Structures are given as structure tokens and as C-alpha cells.
Amino acid sequence: MKQSLQLKLGQNLTMTPQLxxxxxxxQLSTLELQTEVQMALESNPLLEQDEGGPAEGGEPxxxxxxxxxxxxxxxxxxxENIPDELPVDSSWExxxxxxxTSFSAPDTGGRDxxxxxxxxxxxxxxxxxxxxxxxxxxxxxxxxADTVIDAIDEDGYLTIGTEDIRRSLGSGVAVEPxxxxxxxxxxxxxxxxxxxARDLQESLLLQLQQFxxxxxxxxxxxxxxxxxxxxxxxRDYTRIGSKIKLTRDELQQVINLIQSLNPRxxxxxxxxxxxxxxxxxxxxxxxxxxxxxxxxxxxxRLRINTMYANMIKRGNxxxxxxxxxxxxxxxxxxxxSLQSRHETLLKVATCIVxxxxxxxxxxxxxxxxxxxxxxxxxIEMHESTVSRVTTRKYMHTPRGIYEFKYFFSSxxxxxxxxxxxxxxxxxxxxxxxxxxNPAKPLSDSKMASVLADQGINVARRTIAKYxxxxxxxxxxxxxxxx
Numbered sequence: 001m002k003q004s005l006q007l008k009l010g011q012n013l014t015m016t017p018q019l020x021x022x023x024x025x026x027q028l029s030t031l032e033l034q035t036e037v038q039m040a041l042e043s044n045p046l047l048e049q050d051e052g053g054p055a056e057g058g059e060p061x062x063x064x065x066x067x068x069x070x071x072x073x074x075x076x077x078x079x080e081n082i083p084d085e086l087p088v089d090s091s092w093e094x095x096x097x098x099x100x101t102s103f104s105a106p107d108t109g110g111r112d113x114x115x116x117x118x119x120x121x122x123x124x125x126x127x128x129x130x131x132x133x134x135x136x137x138x139x140x141x142x143x144x145a146d147t148v149i150d151a152i153d154e155d156g157y158l159t160i161g162t163e164d165i166r167r168s169l170g171s172g173v174a175v176e177p178x179x180x181x182x183x184x185x186x187x188x189x190x191x192x193x194x195x196x197a198r199d200l201q202e203s204l205l206l207q208l209q210q211f212x213x214x215x216x217x218x219x220x221x222x223x224x225x226x227x228x229x230x231x232x233x234x235r236d237y238t239r240i241g242s243k244i245k246l247t248r249d250e251l252q253q254v255i256n257l258i259q260s261l262n263p264r265x266x267x268x269x270x271x272x273x274x275x276x277x278x279x280x281x282x283x284x285x286x287x288x289x290x291x292x293x294x295x296x297x298x299x300x301r302l303r304i305n306t307m308y309a310n311m312i313k314r315g316n317x318x319x320x321x322x323x324x325x326x327x328x329x330x331x332x333x334x335x336x337s338l339q340s341r342h343e344t345l346l347k348v349a350t351c352i353v354x355x356x357x358x359x360x361x362x363x364x365x366x367x368x369x370x371x372x373x374x375x376x377x378x379i380e381m382h383e384s385t386v387s388r389v390t391t392r393k394y395m396h397t398p399r400g401i402y403e404f405k406y407f408f409s410s411x412x413x414x415x416x417x418x419x420x421x422x423x424x425x426x427x428x429x430x431x432x433x434x435x436x437n438p439a440k441p442l443s444d445s446k447m448a449s450v451l452a453d454q455g456i457n458v459a460r461r462t463i464a465k466y467x468x469x470x471x472x473x474x475x476x477x478x479x480x481x482x
Contacts, residue, residue: 022337026344026385029392030278030298033341037300046308046324046331050301124156124195124269125149131190137183143173144183148196156195156266157203158184194265201229207261220244220254232258235479279396281349283360290357292350294342295396302338304331347379348389352407359407360397364427369411369419412458420456426466428454433472438480 028036041047132145147168151160160168162177162184169175187196193210197203204225211218223244224232231240232255241251278298283290312324352375358366372390376383390404411419429447436442442450444463451458472478 018333018337021333022340023388025337025341027388027391030280030394033298034300037302037338040334041302044327044331044334046305046327047302047334048305050303122269124152124154124266127269128152128187128190128195132187135186137186140173140175141179141183141186143169144175144180145187148180148184148187152196152266154266154270155264156192156197158196158198192262192265192268194262197265200263201225203263203265204258204261207265215257217250217254217257220246220250221257224254225258235476237479277394277401279401280345280393281395283349283353283395283397285360285398290353290360292346292353294346299342300338302335304328304335344379344381344385344389345393347381348375348386348404349393349395351375351378352395352404356407360399363399365424365431367407367409367421367423367427369421370408371410372408412456412462422466425451425456425458426470428456429463429466429472430470433467433478436478438478441475441478443475 025033025036041049128149129146132142132149137145144165147165148158151158151165151168153159162180165180166175166177184196188206190196194203194207197206205222208218208222208225224240228240228243231243237248237251240246241248244251246254279295280298282293282295284293285291308324309328312328313321352370353360355368355370355374358368372383372386376386379386390408393404395402395404406423409422411421412425428451432442432447432450444460444467447467448458448460448463451463467474
């Protein structure tokens with residue numbers, strides 16, 4: 001085969017370190033971004049916090065103004081976009097001003113984000129152990145009590161049986177089942193009331209035993225929980241009334257007393273720390289429309305340290321000069337990546353609000369179906385980019401704080417040829433359940449018929465799926481006397 005030279009033209013996408021950095025920053029949440037910024041500040045001497053005053057060297061920091069329809073770069077001189085290739089042997093101000101990445105926001109009523117300080121609360125096991133230590137128990141009983149307390153779950157229920165407790169003690173501790181039951185009974189008298197029960201029925205009985213004997217309907221409540229708990233669970237009020245000889249109103253009084261009890265006595269000592277959300281954007285009504293702005297408190301304010309930048313000498317290949325030059329380039333790309341993140345976030349949020357203004361005006365029932373592709377096409381970006389932007393990003397609206405992904409949902413066709421959002425259907429189901437007759441709750445088939453009358457064709461099993469996602473019980477479990 002004869003050898004020859006050929007010239008071919010082609011295009012390919014190279015994942016440069018700068019592009020990888022931009023993608024990584026884009027998918028970070030607000031808290032993760034703050035951590036990333038702090039790490040950058042600690043590792044790069046050319047980056048510094050912008051405290052609002054002029055940078056070292058006398059030049060004020062530029063700002064990026066974000067509004068609903070535009071994102072512009074403003075500086076004291078002429079404005080221009082950052083070029084794709086940044087020279088490393090020139091001053092930062094020659095290409096772009098000192099690079100603050102904060103978005104200025106108009107005054108919209110003095111919003112403030114107050115940092116909440118979480119305090120680690122006492123666990124249920126610690127609370128029970130402290131009470132056991134205050135009692136006069138033998139060494140063996142104390143060992144049994146510790147084993148029992150360790151087997152209590154976060155709701156306050158004992159999860160293992162007597163034989164399991166006996167095996168957990170080991171062969172070196174000889175105890176009888178009656179001794180273990182006695183210790184369990186002792187723990188059941190501790191706070192919180194109803195703790196260390198084997199099931200819900202036992203927990204309710206323990207709580208009823210702590211009531212004053214003069215409490216109205218106490219005796220009937222004990223009989224109902226002890227002897228007819230199965231009927232109570234199935235809400236078979238007709239058979240319950242005939243067995244304990246109570247009228248409908250009297251039975252309602254007994255049930256009200258039972259419903260005042262706590263089915264999860266250990267929940268007050270749940271040590272799971274709450275998660276606090278910092279919204280990425282604010283949505284507010286202005287001049288008859290909805291406007292979007294970035295949350296200025298969640299955006300890092302950074303700039304180039306001009307004192308170090310001015311120390312870079314052109315043509316100097318010394319070790320210190322190369323170190324400063326490399327860090328200057330990294331700092332510029334970091335600022336550019338942050339700016340790109342904020343601009344993309346604002347574009348996506350604005351596009352979502354434009355399509356979901358019905359939700360902001362009227363609520364969930366006016367939610368429109370929306371998919372990633374529709375937003376990607378509107379802002380001329382790839383779906384993967386939109387997916388990264390909408391993950392763990394939150395929008396503060398007059399109706400509450402929602403994750404961006406909340407506004408995306410599938411659609412169901414209507415008889416008129418339109419589309420109805422799955423979120424809107426869930427809202428209608430919640431509304432139907434809230435307005436139903438407690439004595440005759442709506443079944444899934446009946447709700448499907450009601451939706452069909454409104455022109456929304458939804459299968460019964462789809463209704464059941466949406467109902468379960470809303471944590472709404474089936475109709476037989478929602479039945480009440482009134």
C-alpha cells in the first residue's frame with residue numbers, strides 16, 4: 001500500500017479543566033458552593049473576598065446585575081464579555097474589571113436570611129438510661145434494662161422479644177423470662193408515656209392507664225382498645241357501637257379520647273437534625289407581573305487581588321512569577337465559572353416562572369406540564385445542563401420555597417385535546433379528599449369519575465399512585481363517624 005498524506009477537517013469537544021470546573025460548579029447546591037469557594041480562597045492567593053470597598057490598588061470591584069430579562073456586566077469603563085482565551089501576562093483590568101461575582105438586587109422589602117443554630121437534642125435512649133440510673137435496680141436488672149433500651153426504636157417501640165433479650169445477655173447472665181418482663185414493665189412506667197410497648201395497642205393502653213380515673217369515657221376507651229382494637233383499626237363503627245352499647249355521639253367521644261393519644265411516643269426525642277434551605281432565587285410580584293432575582297446572600301463576592309496581580313512581570317520565568325501567573329489564570333477561570341453559573345441559574349429560573357405564572361397566581365391546580373426539553377430549547381442549552389441547574393436549587397415564592405424540579409411534571413391528556421399536569425391532578429385529589437364526607441369517603445374509582453367529569457381522563461390505578469404519593473390513606477381507612 002502506498003503511503004500518502006491526507007488533510008481532514010473535523011470538530012470534537014474537549015473536556016478542558018476549565019469546562020470541567022464550570023460543570024462542577026453548576027451542579028453544586030448553595031451550601032456546597034460556599035464550601036468550594038472557601039477552598040478556592042484558601043488555596044489561591046490571587047482570590048479574595050469582596051467586602052464592598054475598593055480592591056487593593058484602588059480599583060472598585062465590578063458587579064453583575066441580574067434581572068428578569070437581562071444579565072449584564074457593568075464596570076466603570078467600557079463593558080465587554082470575558083474572551084474565551086485569557087492572557088496571563090496582562091493586568092486583569094485590561095480584560096475585565098476586578099471580577100466580583102455578586103449580583104446586585106433591588107430592595108424588595110428587606111428580606112433577610114437568618115442562620116439558625118441547631119442544638120443536638122437528647123436521644124430517647126439517653127433519656128431512658130438517665131431515668132433508669134435514678135431508680136433502685138439490681139446489677140442484673142440494670143443490665144437487662146440497658147439491653148431493652150438499646151432495642152427500642154425511634155418511635156418508642158420495643159423491637160425484639162423476651163427470648164431475643166435473653167440471648168443478647170449471653171450465657172453468663174442467668175435470668176428468667178419473668179425477670180425480663182418485670183424490667184420491661186418498669187421501663188414502661190417511665191417518661192415518655194407509652195414507651196417500650198410491643199405494638200400500638202399496648203402503647204395506647206399504657207397511655208390510657210396514666211389518665212385520672214375521673215376522666216370522661218376512660219373506661220369505654222380502655223375496653224375499646226383492649227377488646228375491639230381490630231374493629232377500631234378497620235373503622236367498623238357500626239359493630240363497635242352495637243358491641244359496647246354506645247350511641248353514635250357517645251362513640252365519637254370515646255374515639256376523640258383515643259385520638260388524643262400519641263401513636264409514636266418516642267418521636268419527641270428524635271435527634272434527626274432539620275435541614276435548612278437557602279433559596280437560590282427570589283420570585284416576587286412587581287408592576288403586575290412576576291420578576292426573578294438571584295438571592296444576593298447566597299452568592300459569593302470575590303475579586304482578584306490586584307496587589308498580587310500587579311506583581312506579575314512580563315517575560316519573567318522565575319519560580320515565584322510563574323506561581324503567581326498560574327494562580328491568576330486559575331482565579332480568572334474560577335470567577336468566569338461562577339459568573340456562568342449565576343447567569344445560567346437566572347435564565348432557567350426566569351424561564352420556569354414565565355411558564356408557571358398560573359401556579360404563582362392560582363396555586364397547584366393551575367400548574368402546567370413541563371419537561372426539561374422545553375426549558376432547554378427556550379434558553380438554547382442542553383437538557384443535561386438544565387438538569388444540573390435544577391438539582392438542589394430552590395426558589396422562594398409567595399407560596400413557599402420549592403425546588404426547581406418541583407415545577408417539572410408529566411402530563412395527562414384532556415377530552416378537549418389539552419394537557420393537565422400531574423401536579424395539578426394531585427392538587428385536585430387533595431382538594432377532593434379535604435371536602436369529602438368523612439362518613440362516606442371517596443374511593444379511587446369515584447375520584448377518577450369526578451376527574452372524568454372535569455375532562456381529565458385518569459385511570460383508577462393512577463389515582464391510587466398519586467394518592468399514595470401524597471400519603472393519603474385508602475377510603476376505608478379515612479372513614480370517620482362525622
